Amino acid sequence: MDFxxxxxxxxxxxxxxxxxxxxxxxxxxxxxxxxxxxxGGNAQALRFAVAESPExxxxxxxxxxxxxxxxxxxxxxxxxxxxxxxxxxxxxxxRAKLNAIDAGIAAQTIQLAAYTRDLGCCIxxxxxxxxxxxxxxxxxxLEPLLVLALGFQKEVRRVETVGxxxxxxxxxxxxxxxxxxxxxxxDLLIIKK
Numbered sequence: 001m002d003f004x005x006x007x008x009x010x011x012x013x014x015x016x017x018x019x020x021x022x023x024x025x026x027x028x029x030x031x032x033x034x035x036x037x038x039x040g041g042n043a044q045a046l047r048f049a050v051a052e053s054p055e056x057x058x059x060x061x062x063x064x065x066x067x068x069x070x071x072x073x074x075x076x077x078x079x080x081x082x083x084x085x086x087x088x089x090x091x092x093x094x095r096a097k098l099n100a101i102d103a104g105i106a107a108q109t110i111q112l113a114a115y116t117r118d119l120g121c122c123i124x125x126x127x128x129x130x131x132x133x134x135x136x137x138x139x140x141x142l143e144p145l146l147v148l149a150l151g152f153q154k155e156v157r158r159v160e161t162v163g164x165x166x167x168x169x170x171x172x173x174x175x176x177x178x179x180x181x182x183x184x185x186x187d188l189l190i191i192k193k
Contacts (some may be wrong), residue, residue, distance in 0.1 A: 001116075008159050010112050011180055013120025014067055015080040016151030022052055022084040026117065027150070031086065033113040034106035040098035046106055049136040049144075051085040056135065060085045063131035064124050064147065069169050082122070082149035086110060087132055089142040103145040110148055120153030162187075 027050045039046070051060045061082070066075035076082075088106055090099035111121040124147040132144045155178055162168060162181040170180045 006112060006115060010115035010121070011157035011159060011178075012122050013151075013153045013155050013157065014122050014149075014178070015076045015153075015155035015176075016082050016120055016149075017154045018079050018081050018083055018151060020083070020152045022151065023117075026119070027052055027084050027086060030110045030113050030150070034109045037105050037109045039102045039105065040095070043095070043098070043102075045091060045095055045099060046102050046145075047089040047142055049087040049089060049138055051087075051136060052083075054083075057081070057083060057085060059135040060132065060147070063128040063135065064149065065126035066122075067170075068126065070172065080154055081151070083151040085150065086148040087136055087138065087144045088146045088148070089138060090145050092141060092143045099145060107146050107148060110150075114150055115153075118152055119150050120155065122149040123147075124149065 031048050031050070034046075034048075035044075051057050061075070064075065067073055088103045090096075090103065107123045111123060114121045127144070127147050129144050132138065132147060136144075138144060156176070157178045157180060159180050159182055162183050168181050168183070170178060172178050
């Protein structure tokens with residue numbers, strides 16, 4: 001697969017084939033993919049916590065704030081919910097800027113790796129950190145930076161060019177296809193010498 005095809009296909013996924021569950025060892029493999037990625041100063045300061053049991057997944061789900069632009073949607077229905085979660089953790093109060101960058105690299109790596117296994121991924125910055133800490137038993141010296149929801153992808157996503165109105169707001173059509181407007185390259189590549 002061409003890398004651009006991989007990136008385009010690995011769009012945020014918010015609906016999953018919940019009945020299929022999470023394959024044993026899959027979350028470990030995804031974290032292994034993130035473990036070997038570059039990080040600031042090779043400090044390897046990030047840590048990870050996972051929820052993979054149905055009980056843990058059910059407890060994590062209400063701590064997440066789903067799809068802010070879809071104001072009439074509170075998240076996936078039962079049967080379409082994630083079957084695994086990865087919380088990316090950093091030391092509280094230290095390396096904040098580098099931890100944020102490292103967490104972004106790790107999250108994107110996990111999302112791309114997941115897509116190669118037919119898994120969808122939704123990366124959350126909007127979540128209740130107290131609830132995530134409580135459910136996953138995160139020690140006080142670590143703080144959750146991002147939470148990734150994972151499962152076999154059910155949702156169809158389409159990347160398209162931003163329309164004449166200039167809106168980047170994502171939306172769903174009557175068939176439930178999720179449309180993601182992206183600005184064209186010529187609008188983003190502003191300097192070329």
